[in-house]
Amino acid sequence: MNIEAVKKAIGIPDFKQTQLLEIALTHPSRIYENSNLTTQQKDAQEREYRRLAILGDAILGAVVIDYLHQQYADLNEGKLTELKNNLVSQQKLSEFARELKLKQLCLLGRGVEQKDYSEERLFTEMFEALLGAIYLEFKRDFSRLRIWLVERFIQKTVNNLLTDTQFTEEQLSEDGAMMLANKRLRQMKQQADALVAKDETLQQLLTWVSQKALSVDSSYEPAKVRAFYLALIRVLGFDLAKAFDDPTRRRSFARSFTSVFDRSRGLALNLAFDFDPKNVLMCLLALDIEPRLKQAMEELEAELPDPDEEAERFDEWRKTKGQAWVEKITGLIGYNLQFNEAQKDLLKEYYKANKSLVEELNSGCQVSKAVRQEIEETLLLPVD
Secondary structure, three states, X not given: OOHHHHXXXXXXXXXXXXXXXXXXXXXXXXXXXXXXXXXXXXXXXXXXXHHHHHHHHHHHHHHHHHHHHHHOOOOOHHHHHHXXXXXXXXXXXXXXXXXXXXXXXXXXXXXXXXXXXOOHHHHHHHHHHHHHHHHHHOXXXXXXXXXXXXXXXXXXXXXXHHHOHHHOOOOOOHHHHHHHHHHHHHHHHHHHHHHHOOOHHHHHHHHHHHHHHHOOOOOOOHHHHHHHHHHHHHHHHHHHHHHHOOOOOOHHHHXXXXXXXXXXXOOOOOOOOOOOHHHHXXXXXXXOOOHHHHHHHHHHHHXXXXXXXXXXXXXXXXXXXXHHHHHHHHHHHOOOOOOXXXXXXXXXXXXXXXXXXXXXXXXXXXXXXXXXXXHHHHOOOOOO
8 A cells, every 4th residue: 555645645744653544445355355364363454444434434424513513503403414414425425535536545355446436335434434544643633633524525515515406595495595595695795805805905995984984873884884985985086086077088977976966855864775876975965974075065066067058167167176176075085095096996896796795685585684694794894
């Protein structure tokens, strides 16, 4: 047996008790062909092989249940058992054995060495024996074997199972559908956070957004206030400049921006949570979250010529006063809006990803109350 190849395959190069690997990967059919062993020695070696397999089987079941219990809190007893049974089935364990190339590494008797992996029982048991050997090498440290199993096999297998057609939401129980919705929304949240996780400037922006939200009237939901300020940065930091500071830009930018003034009156006094730029400005004009900024926007509304009905006057106004208004409004925001183009693009992607997340959250999907609360409480916060 090539012990070094076995160590490399299992990813444990410093495996000390190599006799355990020899026992686990020597099939009884090979043991009884060894003419150098007495009958008693053959029986003893087979006994140790079977004992390792039984130990590995028990450890595998415990690791699988522990992982599912920890990662999927909404899983009911039936679905927990269903997934666990799938993960420890002969078919799955023979697939794990194939990933490790146990057929090429182990020692088989002449009678079975020509058989392929359709002989599931053989390699299922050998994989379990290997788990038992690793557990003993780790000095019966359950957590170490759990990490090894989860990273090598369980995590990706569970992910594949939950996206397989046999586990689609239409076919799952209510609890199973909720489990899938929870997983999908958590992944969307993680992917959104990952977009800006490594950009220090954008992390500082999210810190500012969080601090601003804490300073606002507590009757508003913090996540909605954070959404408001992030959108405010985008609308007033990016779109305002497009609309007013450059006379060479198309008038359509200004037309879109100024149309919000006509829609703001009579708005219900509640913060929007849909990231719509028009709703953000309407909230700003209707509420007293930022009174100085609100006053400035009202003054701008009173002074601003209509881009359609007074096109020439508007173009002249934009040429002479547009830049000054942009500086005044952005100055009242109270945050440095100097982002490079890559950061602007990244922030827009982050903005869109969170918008999609909120839309999915509010789409009627069967997300659990706990996961909904978890996402809303951590929405638009800097990465810890």
